[in-house]
Structure formats: C-alpha cells, structure tokens
Amino acid sequence: DKFDLYEQHLNQQMVRVLKTIGYDRHYKRALGQYLYDQDDNEYLDLLSGFGVFAVGRNHPTVISALKETLMLELPNLVQLDVSVLSGLLAQEILKTTPDNITKMFFCNSGTEAVEAAIKFARYTTKRQKIVFCEHGYHGLTMGALSLNGEEIFREGFGPLLPGCSSVPFNDLIALEKALAGKEVAAFIVEPVQGKGVNLPDANYLPEVERLCKQYGTLFVADEVQTGLGRTGKFWAIEHWNVQPDMICMAKALSGGFVPVGGVAMTQKIMDTVYNRMDRAVVHGSTFAKNNMAMAAGLATLHVMADEKLVENSAKIGSDIIASLNALAGKYEFLKEARGLGMMIAIEFQSPKSLSLKAAWAMLEAANKGLFCQMVTIPLFKDQRILTQVAGHGMNVVKLLPPLNLTAKDRDHIVQAFDKTIA
C-alpha cells in the first residue's frame, strides 16, 4: 500500500529502486536509539520520531512512570480542579527557563502551543500583526500555517490569518523594517530552523530581543524542535543568552509516549491572559494537562538529568559534525555538515570537477533531490541507519537522533556516510 503513495511522487524508476532495496521491511521493535526489523536486524535511529524520542524509544523509566501513575488511580481531567502533576511538571520546566519566564501553559502539541502563543500575543499587546521567518515551520493548522515560511505548505488553503508577514531568517534590517512603526504583536522564530538546519548568526537572536523590546513586540521562541537538549543546551536560546517573552515546546517533552505541548511565558502575559478568564477562556483544550502527559514529562526530565543527555548531545553531536566535515574534504559531493548538538544537516552540492558535475546534473535532471535519495537509501539498506532528506533544495540529509548516542554509534554514523558517499 505504501508504494501506491510513492508512485504518486516518484517516477517509476525510483519505485523500482525502492522495491529492490527492500522497502517492504517494517520495524517491529524499538529500544533506545535502535530499531529492529522483522528479522531482528538492528538499525540506528537518526530521526527519533522527528525529535520526540530524545531519551530514546521505550525508555524504561518513562514506561514505569506511566504504569505507576495509572496504578495510583489519580483523578484525571477533573477540569475544574487543580492538576497536581501539571503543577509539578510546570515547576520542573520553569527551573530550566530564563529568569523572566515564570509561568506555564500546557496543551497537546507543538502546533497548539504556537496557536496559543499567537492568541496570547494578540490579547496581551492588543495588536494583530505577527512576523515570522522564511523557511520557518511552526505547524499546519490555520494559525500556525499562516506563519509557515514555505509556500508549498500554504498553497491552496487561503485566505490565511490576516496580518502575518515573513522576513528572511538572519536578516535584521528586514526585521527592523517589519517591526518599526508597524504595531506588531509578535515575532516568532525557531532559534535554529528545523527545515534544513539553518543556524542563526552570532548576533541575530540578541538583536531580535533588542528590536522586539524597542518596538513593543513580543519575542516568541519556537523551541518545539530545538528544546530539551536537542542543540546541546537545554534550550537553544541559551547558546545566545536571550530572553524571549514566550517559549513554545512539545515533541520530546513526554518521552515520545503521549502528545504534549506547552508555552512558557512571562508573568505579565499570564496575568493579562488570566484577567480575561472571568469572561471567557483565552485558550484551552480538553486533554491538556492529562496525567499521562504530565507523568511522562516528569519522568523524561528526570532521565535527561540522570543520564546527562544535554551534555551528551553537545559532546557527541559536535564530534559527529566535526567528523562529517572532515569527510567534506574527501568528497566533492559533500558540501558541509552543520548543526548544533544533535540537530545536524549534511548538505550536498554539485562538484566542481567536470565528470562528477555531469553525474550530478544527470541525477538532478532525473529527479529533483535524487542525489540525496541515493545517499539515504543505501544508509537505510546497507548501513542500517534511518534518516531523512530535508531542506529546501532537497539536497540535505538531516539527523535528529536520540540524545543518548554513544561513541560507538558516532563512529557507525561517520563510517556509514563515508562508505555510502564513496
């Protein structure tokens, strides 16, 4: 059935390639950073469910916490009562956020966190406009879609939210132009852009913070992907020591078991939002703060601290980036490896030498992005690594692994790329 889908997107030749390399395999078991197929072959998982399994799949501590919470027969979703577990999780999260962030709101996904942030920003500032970045990604519901920096996602769904406009990432002049005198409610930005793993210039986020303050615009950091150790700090914003007004989070927060999302914010935003509560709810949803999500969240934070996963992400991640960059000197096709911690992109390019250039052109002509498919499929098949093609030109292979990779896994990755590109 899967192939019916592929047929729509790839040419027949590509489908034949996929079939011959055994795309009929399925993963029947998973533990930590490994997936196992029906014949018990082991694969290194470098996608971790698009970043949700930061602690690895089926972590025993998270499983125990979920089982034990169920056995306690706690009241769950007593909507008009206080949820104790959500208070505990909020407290733990707020220990990790910058000093200006003291309040927590929970929901069920990253997209919903972004939706909430849009509403909080509009309500708090009494302004309407939202500025976002080209190539940014914040989700696909109508509000979040209105902030999506890729036309391909937006096309055909208009009219989207009025008052939303984009600026290029890393372009402070464009940002100031978009904010100055324009009464903008919020600027939302991923500290490191997920699509293609685009890194901010050293002064970008500090200047974003300054400009937002200057023009009365709220600075919203979307850390749905970059948060919880992904970039080698607990929050990516720590790399640049900035203080946003809101931080959106989700993905890794519940160890991958239960959908969860949240917005951490300043006291001022929470106060404004809750002042309205005597009249109507500003935002909420039935399953927000459910016990399973909160218990999984508490266990996940415990595992992250206990296993020093943030530190491991920084150390092993930078080793992988350095080793893959060393390969760039060896292969003309390989442009660079870049990233922070365990958020890594390997970018390919058309080589300078004539014969290889012709090969590249042929592959590109045959199917846009085929070169990266040519890299990822053998990685999957021969080197037993699960990864994906990502980025605007589809010339990027992206790694978003569990944060518990070992030195042995690191060597496996580097050798796998080396052999595949060779």
Ligand code: PMP
């Ligand atoms: N923001 C960012 C930066 C993301 O990477 C994602 C998910 N890829 C989202 C928002 C949406 O999160 P979710 O899929 O949990 O709704």
